[in-house]
Amino acid sequence: MAFSPDRQTSIPFDGDGYMLNRKLLPERQNQRCKNIGIEFAFKTNLGGLLYENGQVIGVRGVGSDGSAFKKTASVVIDATGVTSMLRNQIENTTKIEKKIDRHDVESTGRHIMDFETE
Numbered sequence: 001m002a003f004s005p006d007r008q009t010s011i012p013f014d015g016d017g018y019m020l021n022r023k024l025l026p027e028r029q030n031q032r033c034k035n036i037g038i039e040f041a042f043k044t045n046l047g048g049l050l051y052e053n054g055q056v057i058g059v060r061g062v063g064s065d066g067s068a069f070k071k072t073a074s075v076v077i078d079a080t081g082v083t084s085m086l087r088n089q090i091e092n093t094t095k096i097e098k099k100i101d102r103h104d105v106e107s108t109g110r111h112i113m114d115f116e117t118e
Helices: 024-035 085-089
Strands: 044-052 055-061 070-074
Touching: 024 085
Parallel strands: none
Antiparallel strands: 044 055, 055 070
């Protein structure tokens, strides 16, 4: 049985079910990322992508202290969302849509609720 966030609607299904703990999941993801050396940069403004031999190798921007920076990595992940400035600047690819039709975008919400256990 699956329940809506307000617990007013239920959807029955066959087989085992699992519940994703939306409060604990990001905490575990962040800790695992830190454990393997992934860096998070908050309050930064990205200005563009860095290229080498036609491949993205990093980003350039301005840090929270106002200083310019360049960061390179073997894997560059743009997690800035559907309105990504970097998506619009990427070169040499036909695999990424530069513009996304507004009709293809759906707003979503997330509710994190704590329930007392019995």
